[in-house]
Amino acid sequence: MRFSGRYGNAGQWIKTLLGSVLSRQQEKRIMTYAIVCLLTAALSAGATWLLCRKLSARLGMRELGVKEIPLAVRDIPGKDEYVPRCGGLLPSAAVFATALVMLLLHALLCRLGSPSGTPRLSGLQNMYVWGGLILAPLFCAAGFMEDYAEVFRSVRRAMPRWQSVLIRMAVATAFLAAIWLAGDRGAGMTVIPFVGEVRLGFWYYPLSLLLITAVVRGAELSQEAEGTVPMVGFFSFLPLVLTAGILSSVNAGMADAGIMAIAGACGCLAFLPFNHMPARLLTGRAGGAFMGGLLCAAAFAQRMPVLLLLVGGVFIAESVTALFAWVTERLCGRMVGAPLHRMIGRKEKNDEQITLILAAVTAVSGAAAAALAIFTI
Template identity: 30%
Template sequence: MNFIGLLVTLVAAFLLSSVIGVWLIPFLHKLHYGQTILDIGPAWHKSKQGTPTMGGIMFIIGSILACAAGWCTIAFSAQGLVDASSHGTFYLVGGFLMALGFGVIGFLDDYIKVVKKRNLGLKAWQKSAAQLLVAVIYLIAERIFAPNDLLWIPFAGEFSIGWFYYPLMLFIIIGAVNAVNLTDGVDGLAASVTMVAAMGFMLIAAIQSFTQMDLMAAALAGGCLGFLVWNFHPAKVFMGDTGSMFLGGMVVALAFGLRKPVLLLFIGIVYVVETMSDIIQIGSVKLTGKRVFKMAPIHHHFEMCGWSEVKIVVVFSAVTALGCLIAVLSLL
C-alpha cells in the first residue's frame, strides 16, 4: 500500500469536506433548507428547528474528489499503478456509484421535506422501491464484473451458498443503509460512528492489501471528520437523508469490496443495535401496548435517561471501535 496516497486521500477528504461547509451552510440558509423537527422526537430537539439540512453534500463531494486524488497520487508514484483488476476497480467505482444512488434517494427525500413541506418526505413504498432498484443494479453489476457466491463466516472461513447469495446480499444492503439512516438522530452521531467504522475498514483493507478499499475507507473517514467540524454538538448543519443514505451505501460498499459483508455485524454493531431497538419497540407496542425503551431508536432512549448528546456520541463511537477490534481479530 502506498501510504502517501492513503494520507493524501485522508487529508484531502477532511479539508474538502470542511471547507465546502464554509460555502454550503450559508447557501442552505439562503435557500431556507432548514430541518423540520417532528413532535415525536425529544422535546428539547425543537431548538434545532431550522438548522440547515442536506449537509451530507460536503462529504459526498469531499470523499469522491479525495479518493480520485489518492488514486492519482499512487498511479503516478514510483511504486506504480494501483491494481487495475476488474474486481478491485468494480468495488471502488461500483461502490461509489451505489452510495451515490442511495444519496440521490436521500436527496429527493430531503427535498420533498424542506421544499415541498411534506414532513415525511418520500412515501414508504417510493423509498423502498428506489432502494431496491439501486441494490439490484449493484448486485447485477457485481455478477458481471466480480462474480461471487461465497459467504465469509467469522472464525470459520468462506462457504459457497450458490444463488442464495443474491437475496441474502439484497437484504444486507438495504438493511444496512436504513440502519445507518436510523443512527442519524443526535448531533455528530452518524458521522462519528461511521468515521470510526471507516477506520476499521481501512485497517482491515491494509492488512489484506486491498488498495482500492483502503482508499475508499480513507476518503470516508476523512470526509466524516471534515463534516464533524460543522456537525458536532451544537450542530450548525445536519447531513439529512442525503448524507446518511450515502454513508450507508459507503459502509456497504466497503464490506462488499472486502468480500466480507458479515463484517457489518461487528464494525456496524451500533447500526445493528439502533435498528433492533426500533424493531423491538414497534413490535412490543403492537403486541402488548407497552414500550421497552423510553424512545426508539436507542440513542433517544439514552437521551431520555439524561445522557448528553456528546456522551452518546463518545460511547457509541467507543462501542464501534470495540466492534472494529473484534472484526480484525475474526480475520486472524
C-alpha cells in the same frame, strides 16, 4: 456451501505482520498504499472542512435563503441563522470526489510500478470497487429526495417508510446484479474469519441485500442525533483501512477498498465540528445514506461483508429496533420500542451523550473486527 483457503494460514500472516517474510514487491505495495492513504486523508479532510466552513459562514450571515440553495434548510427560532437540513451533502461530495481521484491515481501508480506480466485486477474486483463507489451517491440521492420532500413540501406529503426502504433495496439490488454480471455468476464468494473462503451460492445475494439495506437505513436514522453519523462513521471506517492495508500486500486490488474507507473516515472527522452540538450543518438522510453506502462498499470490496456486523453494528441495531417498533405499531396499534438512539435518549441523555455511547460501542466492535480479520486471513 463449499469452503476453501485463500489467504494462507494464520501463522504465515503473523510472520508477515511482523515483517519477517515480506517480499520486496509486498513492501512496495504497502508503501504505495500508505502514501496514497495519507494523500487521501489530507484531501478528503481538507475539502470537507473548507466546503462546510464556507457554507456555514455564509448561512450565519444570512447571505443565502431557502430558495437560493439546493439544500433543505430550517431557521432556528430566536437565532439569526440557518442550519442546512442536508448539510451532509457537502462531506458526501468531498469524499466521493476524493475517492474517485485517488482511486485513479492509485491505479496509475500500480500500473507504473508493477513489473511487466503482472496480472491486472479481475472484472469482478473492479466491479466491487467502482460499483461500490457509485452505490454511495445513489443512496445519497435517495436520502436527499426524502429530505427535500419533508422540508419543501410538508411532512404529510413525505415518502412513506415502506417506500423509502424499497428504494434502498432497489439500489442495493442493482449493485448485487452488477456483481453477478461481472463474473460472480451466483457463486456468492466471500471470506469469513476463522473459516476462510466460503461459497454461499444463491444465499449470498438476499443476505447481502438485507445487510446493505440495514446499514444504510440505520445510518439515516442515526443522523437524528447530532454528531452521531460522523463520529460513529469514523470508528466504523478505521478497521477497514487497517485490514485493507494488510490485504494489499498479497492483493493490490484490496488497497482500493482502503482508499474508500480512509476518504470516508477523514470526511467524517472533518465534518464532526460542524455537526456536533450545537450543529451548524445537519447530516440529513442524504449524508447518513452516503456514509452507510460507502461503508458497505469498502467492506464488500474486501470480500468480507461479514465485518459489517461489527463495524456497522450500531447502524444495524438502529434498523432492527426501528423495524420492530414499526411492526408493533402496525399489528398492535401501539408502538413498542423505538430506534436505538431514541431509546438511549429516554435515559435523560442529550445528543452528545448518545453520540459518545454509540461511538464507544463502535470503537470496541471495530477493534474486534480488525483483529478477527487480520489474524484469520
